[in-house]
Every structure is written in structure tokens, then in C-alpha cells.
Amino acid sequence: MRFMYIVTSSQPPRPPTPALMEAMGKLADREIKAGRMIDNGGLMPVAMGAQVRITDGKLSVVDGPFVETKEMIGGYAIFELRDKEEAVAAAVEFMQLHREHMPGWEGTCEVRAFATAGADGSCQVDALAHS
Amino acid sequence: MTATDIHRTILAVWRIEQPRLITSLSRMLRDVPLAEDLTQEALLAALEHWPAAGVPEQPGAWLMAIAKRRALDHLRRGQMLARKHAMVARDMEREQQAMPDWDAALDDDIGDELLRLIFTACHPLLSREARAALALRMICGLTTEEIARAFLLPDATIAQRIVRAKRTLSESGLAYETPRRGELSERLSSVLEVVYLIFNEGYTAARGEHWLRPQLCHEALRIGRVLTSIAPLEPEAHGLLALMELNASRTAARTDASGEPILMLEQNRALWDQFQIRRGMQALGRARELEGAGGFYALQAAIIACHAQASTADETDWPRISGLYAELAALVRSPIIELNRAVAVGMAEGPEAALVIVEGLAHEPALRTYHLLGSVRGDLLRKLGRHAEARAAFEAAAALAGNKREQDLLRRRAAEPPT
Numbered sequence: 001m002r003f004m005y006i007v008t009s010s011q012p013p014r015p016p017t018p019a020l021m022e023a024m025g026k027l028a029d030r031e032i033k034a035g036r037m038i039d040n041g042g043l044m045p046v047a048m049g050a051q052v053r054i055t056d057g058k059l060s061v062v063d064g065p066f067v068e069t070k071e072m073i074g075g076y077a078i079f080e081l082r083d084k085e086e087a088v089a090a091a092v093e094f095m096q097l098h099r100e101h102m103p104g105w106e107g108t109c110e111v112r113a114f115a116t117a118g119a120d121g122s123c124q125v126d127a128l129a130h131s
Numbered sequence: 132m133t134a135t136d137i138h139r140t141i142l143a144v145w146r147i148e149q150p151r152l153i154t155s156l157s158r159m160l161r162d163v164p165l166a167e168d169l170t171q172e173a174l175l176a177a178l179e180h181w182p183a184a185g186v187p188e189q190p191g192a193w194l195m196a197i198a199k200r201r202a203l204d205h206l207r208r209g210q211m212l213a214r215k216h217a218m219v220a221r222d223m224e225r226e227q228q229a230m231p232d233w234d235a236a237l238d239d240d241i242g243d244e245l246l247r248l249i250f251t252a253c254h255p256l257l258s259r260e261a262r263a264a265l266a267l268r269m270i271c272g273l274t275t276e277e278i279a280r281a282f283l284l285p286d287a288t289i290a291q292r293i294v295r296a297k298r299t300l301s302e303s304g305l306a307y308e309t310p311r312r313g314e315l316s317e318r319l320s321s322v323l324e325v326v327y328l329i330f331n332e333g334y335t336a337a338r339g340e341h342w343l344r345p346q347l348c349h350e351a352l353r354i355g356r357v358l359t360s361i362a363p364l365e366p367e368a369h370g371l372l373a374l375m376e377l378n379a380s381r382t383a384a385r386t387d388a389s390g391e392p393i394l395m396l397e398q399n400r401a402l403w404d405q406f407q408i409r410r411g412m413q414a415l416g417r418a419r420e421l422e423g424a425g426g427f428y429a430l431q432a433a434i435i436a437c438h439a440q441a442s443t444a445d446e447t448d449w450p451r452i453s454g455l456y457a458e459l460a461a462l463v464r465s466p467i468i469e470l471n472r473a474v475a476v477g478m479a480e481g482p483e484a485a486l487v488i489v490e491g492l493a494h495e496p497a498l499r500t501y502h503l504l505g506s507v508r509g510d511l512l513r514k515l516g517r518h519a520e521a522r523a524a525f526e527a528a529a530a531l532a533g534n535k536r537e538q539d540l541l542r543r544r545a546a547e548p549p550t
Contacts, residue, residue: 002406033242034150035356038410082349085136085143093147096188116383116404 002038002114003079003087005094008071009107013045020101027097031079036090040077074107087111137182142274145174148191149272154244156198161307163251164297165205167269173198174274242361245270249358250310253322256303261296262325263332264289270357271350281347282332316365319358323371323428326354330375348379359414366423369414373432376411377439380404391536396444408439430459449479466495474507482514502531506541518549 016024031037043049046064053060081087091109098105149170156166173194187193252265264282267273273281279289300306310318333347355372362368384402386392415436418429434455441447456472469492477485489508498504505528512521525545532538 030151033245033357033360034147035353035360080349080352082146082346083139083143085139086146089140089143089147092186093190 001081001083001087002116003081004112004114005077005079005087005091006073006110006112007075007107008073008110009105010071011106013072013074017102020097023097023101024094027094028077031090036079036081038078038080040075042075043073046072071108084111084113087113134182138178140186141174141177141181144186144190145177145194146272148194149174150245150248150270151191152194152198153269154248155195156202157248157307158244159199160202162301163248163269164301164306165202167297169198169201169205170194172201245357246361247307247309249322249354250318251300251305251308253325254300254305254308255318255321256305257296257299259325259328261292261299262321263329264292265296266325266354267329267347267350268293270354273350281344283344315362316367319362319365319368322358323367326351326358327371327375327428329354330378334378345382348375348382351375352379359417364421366418366421367426367428369418369421370423370426370429370432373411373414373418374428374435376407376414377432377435380407380411380439395438396447400442400444403439411439412436425458425462427459427462430455430462434459447478449475453479466492466497467501470498470501470504470507473511477507477511477514482511486511486515500531502528502533502537502541504528505531506544509541509544513547513549516549522546 028037028040046066046069049064051062051064051066053062079087079090081090088111091111095109098107152170152173153163153166156169157163160166160169176197177190177194181187249266249270252269253262257265264278267278267281268275275290275293276286279286282289329347330351333345333349333351352372352375355368355375358365358368359372380403381395381398383404384393384398384400411432415429415432418424418426418432423429424433434452437448437452437455453472453475456468456475460468460472469488473485473488473492476488486508489504489511492498492504495504505524509521509524509528512518512524522545525541529538529541529545532541
């Protein structure tokens with residue numbers, strides 16, 4: 001099963017501590033060598049991005065930063081894992097590193113399974129959830 | 132959480148920690164099979180303690196501490212008071228006092244240790260079946276029961292296979308080998324063969340059988356990725372990964388709702404996993420950059436890539452596929468490859484040219500009971516308007532087919548009216 005991990009935080013963005021960078025680097029290296037992590041990346045501050053929105057049927061482009069955004073996505077990773085249990089165990093380990101190496105940081109690592117055609121017990125695609 | 136949930140959670144944590152445990156223990160003990168025993172003991176300890184106490188914050192360190200304690204017990208209790216062991220024991224005691232940074236050093240060269248582990252599990256001295264079982268156990272962290280269910284065999288058979296294989300390794304002095312760099316390519320072929328066996332065992336499994344069978348594809352892909360990251364200069368490792376990714380990309384399209392197989396050319400290509408195809412193409416590209424385009428796996432991957440890149444069956448580049456089959460046939464003499472080449476030639480040049488190849492295979496002993504020979508032949512004869520011969524070929528093929536679904540399909544084809 002393919003999973004996406006999305007790390008969000010509502011705190012003002014700050015760079016990871018060197019210790020956290022090192023620990024995450026090691027973990028990423030291990031997960032790549034273990035054949036589980038397929039892709040990952042950190043995202044630049046929202047000030048460098050934009051949102052393309054539809055409101056009341058109108059399309060608009062808004063440059064960042066976005067004052068109303070509460071949770072900001074800091075990074076993502078894509079894993080190929082056996083099941084949800086394994087996905088959660090890996091996320092727990094990842095978040096444990098934050099607790100150890102970046103005291104005071106608060107945030108969420110959301111673990112989401114990819115919707116793949118024909119997947120057993122296939123999850124509802126919730127792309128329509130915001131319609 | 133139910134007891135089963137807790138069990139699954141523990142196994143999930145275990146699978147994440149297992150490679151590091153086994154590699155660092157093998158390095159300490161200079162004995163891979165013994166390291167494997169101890170990691171299993173650590174798992175049993177976790178299954179005993181964690182349901183009540185919860186998963187510890189540092190599960191890896193917890194498991195390692197248990198395994199080390201057992202290792203010390205083992206060394207003390209054992210008759211093995213050889214100097215090597217005494218030294219190892221002293222090192223370990225010192226290290227244990229110096230915890231918790233036990234794994235810092237290992238993380239830096241886990242690649243080498245992992246390669247040693249993989250080479251040990253897939254040693255050419257062991258049978259292919261034994262290698263497959265050991266690889267799943269030692270590299271993927273599957274339990275004996277899981278491996279048995281995946282291969283549709285009794286637990287005892289797999290347990291015995293593993294015990295025997297480990298004994299063979301120990302008795303042959305292969306418990307802690309360091310393959311030299313020069314041997315890498317040669318030893319790698321023994322590994323790739325096993326990985327592909329594991330993949331195919333899962334890939335050919337029918338839908339609806341135990342879910343652990345398709346799981347074998349997942350594990351094989353994972354080992355494939357491990358190999359390409361720790362032996363990045365080996366083109367065939369990339370070739371095999373490409374072949375597996377590209378084949379696995381069709382999983383969702385391979386059967387219909389009732390589980391009936393759908394042939395590749397009739398599959399709904401919208402169901403092919405493009406993300407996985409991209410990864411397969413990347414791996415194939417890497418194999419080519421390493422000048423491995425002509426390798427056994429890379430050639431097969433290149434053939435599948437032709438299909439993966441055609442957005443409809445009609446757009447398939449058959450001349451290229453038949454050229455690739457010719458290269459493959461020149462590399463490995465196999466009547467099955469030759470039969471596949473005939474199909475591609477039939478699509479590229481027409482049924483006549485293909486039938487020449489197929490007729491050449493008629494007396495091939497390896498294909499005497501192979502129903503697909505008759506099926507391909509029937510198809511070509513029909514296209515040539517030789518309907519009576521086509522019907523006879525399909526009927527003969529139906530009589531040889533191993534499962535009912537294929538028999539039915541071939542009988543239907545025999546009964547098709549001339550078009």
C-alpha cells in the first residue's frame with residue numbers, strides 16, 4: 001500500500017534544529033535503503049507559494065502568505081508499506097524524533113493511504129469531499 | 132485495541148527495527164544465523180511484554196537491549212569459549228554500559244551490513260526455495276507463519292527449511308562472509324534470481340487467495356529497492372527492479388470483478404499505475420546508463436516498457452518488442468522465450484513469419500505439455516484462415532491446460548466460428 005505523510009504545524013515556521021535535521025536525515029537514509037520510502041521533500045514557506053481558488057464560482061489566484069491558514073504543510077513523504085499498522089509505526093518513529101530533537105514544537109503527521117484502483121478494501125476517494 | 136490489533140502493531144514496529152537489529156547483531160557476533168535467532172527471541176519478548184506495558188518510546192533500543200542480553204547469555208552458556216567469543220562478549224559488555232548510542236555507528240554503514248545479510252540469505256549454496264524463505268525471514272522480517280501462508284505450505288515445512296538452511300550456512304563456515312567487491316556481480320545473480328522468484332510467486336497468484344501471496348510482490352519490490360540503493364552500480368539490480376515495477380503496475384487491471392484474468396492487450400490501461408510505471412522507467416533508464424541495456428532483466432523490462440508506454444493496445448511497438456525478444460533469445464536459450472518471440476513477430480510481421488517459429492518448437496521436449504504453445508499456434512492458424520487446424524490446436528491446448536478457467540477459454544476459442 002502506498003501512503004503519503006503530510007506534516008503540518010500551526011506554529012510559526014522555524015527551521016528544524018541541526019540535531020533534528022541529522023536525525024531525520026539518518027532516518028530517511030535508512031528508509032530509502034530499506035526500500036520503503038519512495039519520495040520525500042520539505043516545502044518552502046507559503047510566502048513563496050500561491051493558492052488558486054474557486055469561491056462562489058469565481059476563480060482567483062492568491063499569492064502567499066495566507067493570513068487565514070491555520071495549519072501549514074511543512075513537508076511530505078511517500079512510502080510503500082505493507083499495511084496501515086506499519087505506516088503508523090513509521091510515523092510514530094518520525095514524530096518521536098521531533099519530540100526529542102526539537103523541544104516545544106507541535107504539529108501533526110497525517111498518514112493517508114493512496115487511493116489505488118482495485119485496492120483491496122479500497123478506500124473511498126475523498127476528492128469529492130469538498131464539493 | 133483488540134489482541135489482534137496489538138499483535139499487528141507490534142509486528143509493524145518489529146519489521147521497521149528488524150533489519151537494523153539483525154545487521155548490528157551479526158556484526159557483533161560475526162554470525163548471521165545466530166543474529167537471526169536472537170532477533171526472533173527479541174520479537175517473542177516484545178510480544179510477551181508490550182501488550183501489557185505498551186510499545187516503548189524507543190522500541191529499537193528496547194529490542195536491541197533484549198537481544199544483546201540473550202547474546203551474552205548464549206555466549207556465556209555456550210561451550211564456545213573461543214577467544215573470538217570472549218572478545219566479542221567483552222566488547223558487548225563495554226558497549227552495553229555505553230548505551231544508549233549503540234546504533235549511531237551502524238547507521239553509517241548499514242548498507243554494507245545489509246548487503247552481507249542479503250548475500251548470506253541468498254547464498255548460491257542454498258536451494259532456491261531455501262533462499263526465498265531465508266530472504267523473507269531475514270531481510271523482510273516475515274514470520275515463519277507468514278511465509279508459510281504466502282507460499283501455501285504448512286508452517287512446519289517452512290520452519291524446517293529455515294532451520295536447515297541456517298545450519299548449512301553455519302556448518303559451511305558461511306555464517307559471516309564478506310563477499311569481495313569483485314564477486315559482487317556474480318553473487319548478485321543468485322540474489323536477483325530469488326527476488327524474482329518471490330515476485331512471481333506473488334504475481335501469478337490468483338485474486339482471492341490469501342492476501343499474503345500478493346504481499347510477496349510487495350516484499351520482492353522492497354528488496355529490489357534495497358538492492359538498487361546499496362549496490363547502485365549494478366545494472367541488473369536496476370533492470371530487475373524495473374521489470375517488477377512495470378509488471379506490478381498492471382495489478383489492478385489484471386482481473387475482472389469476478390476474478391477472471393484479463394489478458395494484457397485487453398486490459399483497461401486507465402487502471403495501470405502510472406506512478407509505478409514512472410518508477411519502473413526510471414530504474415530501466417538507470418540500467419541503461421550503466422550500460423546494462425542488454426541484461427537478462429533489463430531486456431525483459433524493456434519489453435514490458437513497450438507495453439506500458441503504449442496508451443492503447445494498437446499503439447504497441449511490436450517491431451521493437453520482437454527485436455528485444457530476439458536479443459533475449461540470443462542471451463538465454465529458452466523455448467518459452469522463443470514462443471513469446473513468435474507472438475511478437477506475429478504482431479509485427481504477420482502470422483506466417485510467426486508460424487515458422489512456432490512450428491520449429493513443435494518437438495521441443497520442454498513444451499510438450501505446455502498449453503500455450505497450442506494456444507499460440509491455434510491463434511496463428513486461425514488468422515491464416517486454416518480453421519480446422521486452428522480448432523484442433525485449441526482443443527489440444529485445452530486438454531493440457533492446468534486450470535479450469537484456461538480450459539474454458541481455450542474451448543471457447545476452439546468453438547469460435549471462422550471470421
